[in-house]
Amino acid sequence: MPQPTPTHPLVPYSIRLESVTLVRGEQRVFDGLTLSLDEARIGLVGDNGAGKSSLFRLISGLDQPQQGRVVVHGCDTQGTQADRRQLSQHVGLMFQNPDDQIIFPTVAEELAFSLTARGETRQAARERTREFLAERGLAAWAGRAIGELSQGQRQQVCLLALQIGQPATLLLDEPFASLDLLSQARLAAQLEATGQQIVVSTHLLEHVYDFERVLWLEQGRVRADGPGREVCEAYAENVRQRAEAERGAGRA
Numbered sequence: 001m002p003q004p005t006p007t008h009p010l011v012p013y014s015i016r017l018e019s020v021t022l023v024r025g026e027q028r029v030f031d032g033l034t035l036s037l038d039e040a041r042i043g044l045v046g047d048n049g050a051g052k053s054s055l056f057r058l059i060s061g062l063d064q065p066q067q068g069r070v071v072v073h074g075c076d077t078q079g080t081q082a083d084r085r086q087l088s089q090h091v092g093l094m095f096q097n098p099d100d101q102i103i104f105p106t107v108a109e110e111l112a113f114s115l116t117a118r119g120e121t122r123q124a125a126r127e128r129t130r131e132f133l134a135e136r137g138l139a140a141w142a143g144r145a146i147g148e149l150s151q152g153q154r155q156q157v158c159l160l161a162l163q164i165g166q167p168a169t170l171l172l173d174e175p176f177a178s179l180d181l182l183s184q185a186r187l188a189a190q191l192e193a194t195g196q197q198i199v200v201s202t203h204l205l206e207h208v209y210d211f212e213r214v215l216w217l218e219q220g221r222v223r224a225d226g227p228g229r230e231v232c233e234a235y236a237e238n239v240r241q242r243a244e245a246e247r248g249a250g251r252a
């Protein structure tokens with residue numbers, strides 16, 4: 001598949017969480033978390049339940065903090081309606097499960113919606129969608145029914161629907177999870193080629209190993225923060241030790 005060239009100029013990114021407390025259900029997920037995310041490539045790693053998806057929900061404005069502030073490229077996620085409208089143009093969130101994201105029956109309609117939601121006419125959105133798919137060697141996908149796509153293909157549609165809107169930041173929640181190895185390699189290459197800021201949560205450490213920054217989240221706190229290689233190795237070693245301790249306890 002031809003790889004797209006970066007379409008979004010590299011701009012200074014600025015995502016700030018200031019003393020954020022987030023409660024979901026009975027769970028205090030974050031308690032006074034302060035964080036700046038300014039790099040072009042950021043990975044999030046950590047155990048199930050560490051808070052990776054919750055962080056994405058806060059940044060994209062889907063959840064509001066009970067205390068503190070989240071400011072994304074100058075927009076307060078609890079700000080005015082205009083602020084929130086702008087936020088949706090600054091940030092695109094790809095959900096872990098594509099079925100939570102896709103609302104239209106065909107690929108072209110799903111992609112076109114990203115453009116009409118930003119104020120483009122239906123006609124212009126339809127034309128841009130056709131061009132956009134053709135540029136990526138995916139012209140034949142336009143009329144395909146979402147219901148007939150595999151899980152991995154649906155995930156690809158979600159990513160395309162985000163990319164066509166060109167938000168400055170893409171938040172990708174476990175984008176590699178249901179992809180076969182070749183599709184993982186293609187996605188990794190696609191992400192490398194994009195000029196947008198990308199924040200990826202993943203359990204597949206090799207995909208963020210070379211990132212300039214990776215955060216290891218543990219129970220809503222940042223356990224380590226630094227170059228991908230260092231943080232991934234520290235996390236992998238910690239997991240090895242815990243698995244070993246569990247095996248030891250099982251033998252005792």
Ligand SMILES: Nc1ncnc2c1ncn2[C@@H]1O[C@H](COP(=O)(O)OP(=O)(O)OP(=O)(O)O)[C@@H](O)[C@H]1O
Nearest residue numbers: 024025026027029047048049050051052053054055
């Ligand atoms: N819909 C929800 N209602 C209540 N609590 C939730 C909800 N979703 C997640 N939580 C809680 O929030 C905490 C963080 O969950 P989150 O989904 O952010 O973790 P995660 O790091 O993305 O995990 P995973 O790797 O499994 O996707 C967990 O303790 C979880 O129980």
